[in-house]
Amino acid sequence: MPLPLYLLALAVFAMGTSEFMLAGLLPDIASDLDVAVGTAGTLTSAFAIGMVVGAPGVAVLARDWPRRSSLLAFVVxxxxxxxxxxxxxxxxxxxxTRVVAALANAGFLAVALTAAAALVPSDAKGRALAVLLAGTTVATVAGVPGGSVLGTVFGWRATFWAVAALCLPAALGILKGVPAGRARDEASGGPTLRAEIAQLTRPPLILVLLxxxxxxxxxxxxxxxxxxVVTGTAGLGEWWVSVVLVLFGAGSFAGVTVAGRLSDRRPGLVVTVGGPLLLxxxxxxxxxxxxxxxxxxxxxxxxxxxFALGGTLITRVVYAAAGAPTLAGSYATAALNVGAAAGPVIAASTLGTGAGRLGPxxxxxxxxxxALLVALPLRAVITADRSTELLR
Structure with a gap:
């Protein structure tokens, strides 16, 4: 994999750390700024909403910008x-600032997903996207716990400074390593904006996004x-929460890594085996x-x-939206964040039921x-071994 890809992953790591780090910082933020913890919790919602709205919107604005310039602008x-x-x-x-950061994150990820796919041969897109998404999974393993410790020792503001500092080497790497060409110039046939947006009317793409x-x-x-669940149902101490979150993050890293080697040529294996096991x-x-x-x-x-299944599905979105080469990444980003925003709301609604804390x-x-029921009529799309077969 080319070096610029890893530099993009570093920026994704910083952004992933920022997205998840507030869970351990909200009480300190609320106390310092003299607001209720519930009010401070709206910072998480602000980021999620910014990601959903920002992904397609900012990607459209950046469509005619050089990739290097747009990625650098988003990181800065x-x-x-x-x-x-x-x-x-x-x-x-x-x-x-959380809304602005989310818009920048959404724009960066939307452009980076298509840029990453363009940096490698057509049959290696899955591996490239796995490297990029590894930045997010490493954030859950190391970035979020590290940010929590930093916030505990030096205050929540130190964590914000650390995230800003992580962006600097990524910005330098983008400046030196990412090609300056425009995504639209590199796209086959140079589709118009209307043609790219029209891809969203294709049922296969809509269902893969769903x-x-x-x-x-x-x-x-x-x-x-x-x-x-950890402290209540399992009866473990509070420090075990961090252990469990790190384990989840370590698993997600392993899943993305393994799926990245399969999602181009053996996506059917990931979906048909991983889907039922996840269920x-x-x-x-x-x-x-x-x-x-x-x-x-x-x-x-x-x-x-x-993350194995999710990473494979992102690759399928990029393939299914091949007719929207500059916006495909934004479609995947928006779908991911619709899920990230809706999932906790749906899960929270179960806490007051008989299932209690196990409801989520x-x-x-x-x-x-x-998801698996929706995927049934999409077997040919999701399990296609090559993008060329997918698009015929």
Whole structure:
């Protein structure tokens, strides 16, 4: 894999750390800025909404920009938003910086997904996207726990400064390593904006995006509410929450890595094996959550299966949206974040039911079941071994 790809992954790591780090910082932010913890929690919603809205919108604006310039602009804007957030004493200003950071993140990821696919041969897109997405999974393993520790020792502002600093080597790498050409110039036939947007009327692409959103909703629905399962149902101490989150992140890294080697030539294997296993895994975790050993093992497995399947589906989106070469990444980004925003809401609605704190795990199982049902008529699209076969 080319070096620029790893530099893009470094930026994705910084952005992934930022997206997830607030879970451990909200009490300190609320206390420092004199707002309720629930109010501080809206910072997470602001980021998710910014990602959903920003992915297609910013990608359209950047469509005629050189890739290098657009990626660099997004990284610098993201870093600047965190610098302002670290300095402000106003909650509304901090809220605004989260929206700006999310828009920059969405734009970067949308362009980076298509840029990564263009940096490698057509039959290696899955591996390239796996390297890029590894930045997010490493963020859950190392970035988020590291940010939590940094925030505990030096305060939440230090974590914001650290994220901004991580963007600097990524920006330098983009400046030196990413080709300056425009994505539209590199696209075969140079489709118009209207033609690219028209791809969203194709049922195969719509359904692949829906499957992608449902799987990610299941992932984030349970991930968001793992802490009460660990401390309540399993009866473990609070420090075990970090251990469980790291295990989930380690599993997700393993899943993305393995799937990256299969998603181009053997996507059917990932979907037909990983999908049913993921479906069974969430209810199994709910049933066995009171057993610490089973909980720890299943969290790792579910992280691996969730990201293996999710990573493969992202590759399928890029292939299915081949007629939208500059916007395909934004479609995948929007679908992922629709799932990331909807999953926790759906999971939260189950907490007041008889299932209690285990409700999110059962809800994730239902979401995966829905994803597999939607995927049934898409077998030829999702399991196609080569993009050329997919597009015929």
């Amino acid at each position: 804007t993201f870093a600047a938003a965190h610098a302002v957030g670290a300095l402000t004493t106003s909650f509304p200003v901090l809220f605004a 499957v992608c959103a449902l799987v990610n909703a299941a992932t984030f629905g349970s991930f968001t509410f793992l802490a009460p 069974v895994g969430w209810p199994a975790l709910a049933v066995l959550a009171a057993e610490p050993a089973a909980l720890l093992a299943l969290v790792f497995v579910q992280g691996a299966l969730s 795990l059962w809800a994730s199982g239902l979401l995966v079941a829905a």
